[in-house]
Amino acid sequence: MSERLLEVKDLSIEIATRRGPATIVDGIDLHVDKGETLGIVGESGCGKSLTMLSLVRLLPNKIRVSNGTAAFAGRDLLQLSSRELREVRGGKIGFVFQDPMTSLNPVMKIGEQLIEPLLYHREMSKAEARKRAGELLRLVGIPGAEQRLDSYPHELSGGMRQRVMIAIGLACEPELLIADEPTTALDVTIQAQIVDLVKDLRKRLGMSVVWITHDLALIAGLADRICVLYAGTVVEDAPVEQLFAEPAHPYTRGLLASIPRMDGEDAERLNSIGGTPPEPGRRPAGCPFAPRCPMAQEICRTTVPELQPLRGETTPHRVACHVANRVLEAA
Ligand SMILES: Nc1ncnc2c1ncn2[C@@H]1O[C@H](COP(=O)(O)OP(=O)(O)OP(=O)(O)O)[C@@H](O)[C@H]1O
Numbered sequence: 012m013s014e015r016l017l018e019v020k021d022l023s024i025e026i027a028t029r030r031g032p033a034t035i036v037d038g039i040d041l042h043v044d045k046g047e048t049l050g051i052v053g054e055s056g057c058g059k060s061l062t063m064l065s066l067v068r069l070l071p072n073k074i075r076v077s078n079g080t081a082a083f084a085g086r087d088l089l090q091l092s093s094r095e096l097r098e099v100r101g102g103k104i105g106f107v108f109q110d111p112m113t114s115l116n117p118v119m120k121i122g123e124q125l126i127e128p129l130l131y132h133r134e135m136s137k138a139e140a141r142k143r144a145g146e147l148l149r150l151v152g153i154p155g156a157e158q159r160l161d162s163y164p165h166e167l168s169g170g171m172r173q174r175v176m177i178a179i180g181l182a183c184e185p186e187l188l189i190a191d192e193p194t195t196a197l198d199v200t201i202q203a204q205i206v207d208l209v210k211d212l213r214k215r216l217g218m219s220v221v222w223i224t225h226d227l228a229l230i231a232g233l234a235d236r237i238c239v240l241y242a243g244t245v246v247e248d249a250p251v252e253q254l255f256a257e258p259a260h261p262y263t264r265g266l267l268a269s270i271p272r273m274d275g276e277d278a279e280r281l282n283s284i285g286g287t288p289p290e291p292g293r294r295p296a297g298c299p300f301a302p303r304c305p306m307a308q309e310i311c312r313t314t315v316p317e318l319q320p321l322r323g324e325t326t327p328h329r330v331a332c333h334v335a336n337r338v339l340e341a342a
């Protein structure tokens with residue numbers, strides 16, 4: 012029996028607008044077991060980053076959690092005191108932010124930014140922490156790692172900064188690493204190196220990982236399970252092989268169909284899902300995907316589908332779609 016590390020239940024996030032609060036994330040349920048890697052996919056704006064930022068309580072201004080719980084090792088992250096939160100953040104939970112430029116401190120040398128969490132969370136001397144910081148930069152493939160400790164973020168390329176962010180996220184050997192599009196600015200060799208590093212830490216430390224990405228090919232080789240998000244809801248959640256073999260949500264099908272093929276033949280299908288997701292505050296009454304869905308029926312426009320095991324079986328493959336069975340038959 013696997014051990015739950017993180018269990019998010021019915022999480023909703025809203026933004027304050029002039030017309031009142033508008034829902035951005037609408038009742039998300041997700042979980043991560045100890046040692047498990049969860050991939051989170053879904054198009055831009057579907058709430059991937061905000062969902063994860065809410066867990067470490069770093070939501071931007073005017074955006075707040077309006078409902079839900081997030082149990083981490085049995086304690087609700089959303090209820091921790093600021094002191095408890097500091098213990099968790101950067102310690103038990105490592106976070107790699109999507110945008111290295113805004114999350115690295117521009118006036119602090121990167122060595123200091125790596126050493127700080129080590130001094131805070133680990134009982135290390137300054138000299139030990141500096142040595143460890145150098146090792147971490149080497150681990151993420153930064154050439155001349157020791158010398159780089161004295162560089163400022165602006166002195167590094169985008170790819171280098173992204174690697175520094177990954178090093179900071181991994182610094183304290185967290186129980187859970189949350190990585191938000193951590194390798195988008197990296198070329199494929201470095202990408203593969205980072206993926207191997209994360210796999211190694213996972214094996215060595217039993218670390219759990221939440222990896223947000225647009226790159227379905229990359230996540231196929233890394234994740235144990237994938238959650239597909241659409242307009243702030245989980246529409247499908249399945250072990251990685253099952254999701255690729257038998258995608259049951261029309262949106263997931265669209266996403267998978269838009270992976271470009273090596274021969275370029277299907278390149279024009281990149282935008283195979285027509286239309287755009289609903290704006291916050293303008294969610295349709297039924298399934299949020301219904302207006303774009305080629306298979307939508309009457310019920311889809313009136314009733315929000317619940318995330319349920321596929322075919323009513325006891326299976327870890329869950330989908331929120333009224334017509335999932337028809338989707339599978341049509342395949
Ligand atoms: N600081 C902010 N102020 C106002 N709206 C925001 C802010 N941050 C996010 N949003 C809105 O919240 C929604 C979800 O944003 P989020 O950043 O979580 O999306 P995402 O899935 O991470 O997208 P991407 O793949 O582009 O990173 C979007 O509609 C976005 O416009």
Ligand SMILES: [Mg+2]
Binds near residue numbers: 191
């Ligand atoms: Mg994001």
